Amino acid sequence: MENASKSLAEEYRRLGGRRIAVIDDNIGSSRDWDGDPAEAKKFWSERIASLPDRERRDVETFLPSINDESGEPGSDSVP
Numbered sequence: 001m002e003n004a005s006k007s008l009a010e011e012y013r014r015l016g017g018r019r020i021a022v023i024d025d026n027i028g029s030s031r032d033w034d035g036d037p038a039e040a041k042k043f044w045s046e047r048i049a050s051l052p053d054r055e056r057r058d059v060e061t062f063l064p065s066i067n068d069e070s071g072e073p074g075s076d077s078v079p
Helices: 004-014 038-048 053-060
Strands: 020-024 027-031
Touching: 004 038, 004 053
Parallel strands: none
Antiparallel strands: 020 027
16 A cells, blocks of 8 residues: 555655655654755655644654665665
8 A cells, every 4th residue: 555655755756855764762864975966855845844743753753764784775685
């Protein structure tokens, strides 16, 4: 089953978004260390950042995590 949060996260990533999920003590957020391309930045600002906190955190849980074991956040490859 597809959900709205997952769809938003996937579209953001498809646009080149580079934010990384940071979940610490069950509190989620995201970090933008590398900067986003203009289209992804606009999408984040208009469609995700404007969401209520809980809904935005739901989207962030579908982003690549800083805790990924691949050695590089956001990497889809296996080490």
